[in-house]
Amino acid sequence: MKINKFLLGAFALSVGFASCSNEEPIKGDNGGATADGEKYVAVRIQSVGDNGSRAAGEGFEEGVGTESKITAENIRFYFFTDQKRPFLMSKKGINGSLASGETNMVKPNAITENITTDGTPSTLNGVLILGTPTEAYKGNKPAYVICVANPTSSIAFEKFENQNMESLLDIKATAPTSFESENEDEELTFVMTSSTYMDATGNIIYYTDLDGKIFDKADDAQKTPADIYLERLASKVRATGLQEWPIKEADENNQLVDALFDIHTLDADNKVVINEDVKLTVDLTGWRLRNKASNNYAIKNLSKSWFDAAPFKGQDNANVGLVAWNPYTYHRSYWTDPSSVLDSEITNVPFDIYDAGQFKNKNFSSTNPQENIVYCYENTIQPASASDRANRSTAIAVRGVVKMDGQPVNLCKWGGDYYTEEALKQMIINNYNGSVNDKDKLEASAVNFKEYIVEGARSNTWYAYVIVNGEEVNTGYRYSNISRWIDGQTSYVVNVKHMFDKYGVVRNHIYDYEFTNVVGLGVPGNDPKNPDPETETYLAARVHVLNWHVVSNKVILQ
Structure with a gap:
């Protein structure tokens, strides 16, 4: 060896x-x-x-x-x-x-x-x-x-x-x-x-x-x-568990079970009907890293005050924390105060979930250890939560495709209900046609969507409008705050966790993620804002933080 x-x-x-x-x-x-x-x-x-x-x-x-x-x-x-x-x-x-x-x-x-x-x-x-x-x-x-x-x-x-x-x-x-x-x-x-x-x-x-x-x-x-x-x-990030997963939810005992959805669809007569207890899956297709530090101190930056403070001090006078965070017999420390703290020093490249090529990293395999890995420099900015998007902590963005009956689905959520896109369009045009003369009635293809970015709109949402004689009729934004999984495309963001209750990436560590379950449909859009409470935004993962050193954590990220 x-x-x-x-x-x-x-x-x-x-x-x-x-x-x-x-x-x-x-x-x-x-x-x-x-x-x-x-x-x-x-x-x-x-x-x-x-x-x-x-x-x-x-x-x-x-x-x-x-x-x-x-x-x-x-x-x-x-x-x-x-x-x-x-x-x-x-x-x-x-x-x-x-x-x-x-x-x-x-x-x-x-x-x-x-x-x-x-x-x-x-x-x-x-x-x-x-x-x-x-x-x-x-x-x-x-x-x-x-x-x-x-x-x-x-x-x-x-x-x-x-x-x-x-x-x-x-x-x-x-x-x-x-x-x-x-x-x-x-x-x-x-x-x-x-x-x-x-x-x-x-x-x-x-x-x-x-x-x-x-x-x-x-x-x-x-x-x-x-x-x-x-x-x-450098730090190194890698992941496994990219596959097609049944979408889960937590039951009353906080146990993960298959999520069941009531989805409005069209029947053979083009009528909007409700299909109950539909099971959906999500195919995790790739991942990328966001919020990467552009620089660091060449020699790792420690503060002498940490000796008598968390996390080094620990919970007792025996300096258990010092050994856990700073095993000096191994000539190393597991924490740092990095130099990259300004907005200009963190590369926050937006991602586009509709461009699968941006998520080129797949499952890591020890048989090809130089593939499907991403390197980055230190960043210990703390997020509000594991799935918080509106921050500058280093995070893994995972692209997924929601599927129904094994095929990517154009899925919409409006007013708390789920629709296939064709069913939502049909419902909207039915309501529109009910207020016009027969000669002015339109087909569902006249319904279109536009991103809803006005003040008060939820993040990553759309509004529907009807095209009448080439003009947009939005009916007073009646159909707004629509979540759209276009061709099923969605995303999950996982802020990289370091050790214990700390997030971040520290030099000479490997952050090894294994995705073990998917909870919810993810965020269907590119808006970097935190998702609104109505949107399911959870991803379950087991985290192994290695460092060219190994620390293991089991967490459900949400």
Whole structure:
């Protein structure tokens, strides 16, 4: 089994132990101070959630395709002093390269991937980065290191170079354009940075501490590497359960049963009759994501105040919440304060349920793990409810087709009653013909519909009118607030749920939805407003939130 881990096995740092001014960046060369001999530090790169000893499958999921791809060309190490200022490197003895001029950024010559069969590290050997087999690195002592991999054009390596550590927390990264590309052959890019979490005492950790990792011999360093944990900035959403479902409703015991509809239809004599206890189905044809964040902080943003507050604090003094939301032994946190909070930073692309091509994502299958998935950046804006549409939280929009007798149905709801569209038209024209002379009587084809968008109209509704001599006669909007499932087309919106009572998407998580039932007919239109109470708007689902880590929730979304 391949653990999602990249081993930068042993890179050697020869470092000097010298005092320096607290007002200047510390130089990696002697800088006029006395070096303390040749020293070595080995670094191992691991994915967040891997503590180096677990087997895969215990609440975590490996990356696929380019999700875990790291190359020497696309990774940099940034070294800092104990005062968290840039540690400027010596140019000698580096098995890598530096930018021109003085820099704290190192580009390795090579990295190697660690392959395991049981979840444990198979080797701690790797590539020397600082220090070569023939020449050691000599200089002062760095205290911390931060890693960045796979930057996009909006978050170039140079943005992190020669910055104080605290300044790195303000750098924002734009979501890669490859996430929105229709070109399936375009390689996706997954920006990764050192993981951020809170330790047991409330300190925010977003770096690797080199204390105790500096040795006189390269072999000793290789045996005790400093671990760098990386997490992707991206989240991943996928779904299953797209199929034809019988439409359900809740009975008096709140149990789901088949919904029974009384529907006005036309009989063989073109008369409007009521068919009682009709069962309908809905065919879920595809899904898409809405309200996607356009940017995030490159390094995850935590607040120190969370240590003594929900959700980290939990319900007792044992910091149960801290462990549940912030398992520091795994070098990760499950919450964030994302940078995308402004309207302009959330891409709220309207969807058109009458365009099936917009809902191209189908059922996810582990046999094709790179298909039918959508990536996005962090967004923890809280909706009013699971099915609330009038908000900026990241949500899954599901397209469905309502069917009667196995065929898509043009269905209308007016005044609390259901009609096939032809039956409603016939009823309307019958009423119209009852008030005109025989010569002015019209066929049902003279009835048409227009979206009802006047003040006071319900969302996603229409009004009916009669065309008389080419002119619209709306009869005082008598037939208005009509819900229309045109060719049965409908939609359900599910705001993505994170953990416990929180909604949102957080980096390095997989949000895995399984639709297990459908309650109601959905919303028959494209108006993004919250549906009115009269309209059935419910979708039942079982939610598995994974993170490249797994958290399971069972909820009925409505």
